[in-house]
Amino acid sequence: MNGAGRRRFLKAAGALAGLPLITPLLRAAELLPPKGPRVVVVGGGFAGAVAAKTLRMASRDLDVVLVERNRSYTALPGANWVIGGSRRIGENRLNYDRLESNYGITMVYGEALAVDVAAKNVVLEAGTLAYDHVVVAPGIGFRSDAIEGYVPAETPELFPHAWTSGEEIVALKRRLEDMKDGGLVAVSLPLPPYRCPQAAYERISQIAWYLKQAKPRSKIVVLDANPGIAVLAELFGRGWERDYKGLIEYRGGQAVTKIDAARSRLVTAAETLRADVVNLIPPQIAGALAQRSGLVGADQRWCAVDHTTYESAVASGVHVIGDAVLTAGMQKSASTANAQGKACALAIAGLLGGRKPRPNIYSDVGYSLLNDREGASAIAFYRGEGRQTVPLERGGGASPDWSELEGVYARAWLGSMIAEMST
Ligand SMILES: Cc1cc2nc3c(=O)[nH]c(=O)nc-3n(C[C@H](O)[C@H](O)[C@H](O)COP(=O)(O)OP(=O)(O)OC[C@H]3O[C@@H](n4cnc5c(N)ncnc54)[C@H](O)[C@@H]3O)c2cc1C
Secondary structure, eight states, rough: OOOHHHHHHHHHHTTTSSOHHEEEEEEHBSSOOSSSSSEEHHHHHHHHHHHHHHHHHOTTEOOOOOOOOEEEESSSTTHHHHTTSSSSSGGEESSSSHHHHHHHEEESSEEEEEEEETEEEEEEETTEEOEEEEEEOOOEOOGGGGSSSSSTTTHHSSSSSOOOOOOOHHHHHHHHHHOOOTTTEEEEEEEESSSOHHHHHHHHHHHHHHHHHHHHTTTEEEEESSSSSSSSSSHHHHHHHHTTTTTEEEESSSOOEEEEEGTTTTEEESSSOOOSSEEOOOOOOOOOHHHTTOOOTTTTTOOOTTTOOBBBBBSSSEEEEEGGBOOSSEEEEEEEEHHHHHHHHHHHHHHHHOOOOOOOEEEEEEEEEEESSOOEEEEEEEETTTEEEEOOOOEEOOOOOOOOHHHHHHHHHHHHHHHHHHO
């Protein structure tokens, strides 16, 4: 870390409201003496869990430690289907026991407070973990300052985003169940980059499917900060016209700038809307650990990396993967998080073995369900070129229409993604 980076880290670390003072933490004892060259991975989501597993598959000599705040993880892909009723949330839950027993990954459960780049350790409340390389995969946080009246500790209770864990979707579904028939649901979407825009339009479809079955006199108003449907526009447009005409009212170019949660109101430049249930998905930034460790770039939102090694642009030996990464045009998705986890792990194993990492080609496959059966998918290919990801010409496309076969593929894809990160 250069001088500016170190100052940014200390400033961010010192500002950790409610957490113990950072100075004693920096002096805290090593939690686990390294058993060999060590890679610490922080965050056991789609990016981090796959990175940890791939590191051990690439080299059994590596001491791989995975730090995760929760003992279980509830995946977001497929969690929207719980709203529509075609999946149980339990099918999305996993734990890390088999990563330990099958791959010899050492699990440490707890909150990583910061990465101290100068000392080359990860700081937890109980002590520190020394590393040769660290992989930071903390997912996302929210830019609550972008919406007047948004209180991070309170607003998600009243206006659930259901955007950081599958468990939150159960609470959103409960609100829909409690709403009277004839009620109004508002869904607010931010401008990209944000986590999986395709899932936002799937969310609207699944709410519509639920309302159509259970509360047919109800309605959804979509307040989208984007001028039009941003992903699979033709397919979502056609599907909504066929199945949800009059039920979904889509309003593009309507960024929510202010809220009055107590009175259930959303304000845009054009209107003030009162709704019975509000699903407010705020603008996003890299997860708090990246912010606290001084890893975000000039945009103050995302982490710039080298797309061959996923090494941070501001801190050597620190790699950032998953949704926290700045990627031009590449969707923040479980699919890309998985691909980045593998690429990063192989690059680190190569670097530790004295081999030069090779540039990567990535694919991003995204499935969505329109209702309880019919799915559609999009695929895109990218080449990592230094700090950029460049879409491959003629690479990718979308399924021609909604079909039951794509619905079957969607479920199979999800099953293998969950199995890959947990078994
Ligand atoms: C409703 C919805 C549906 C989606 N559907 C799809 C889909 O169909 N296909 C697709 O490809 N993508 C989908 N996505 C996107 C996908 O869920 C994310 O892109 C993916 O989870 C990103 O993985 P990640 O590892 O970067 O972050 P996460 O999955 O958020 O994992 C981050 C992990 O880090 C842990 N963590 C964070 N900070 C700390 C800390 N300081 N200390 C310890 N642990 C920490 C967290 O507990 C978490 O386990 C969907 C997203 C949503 C919201």
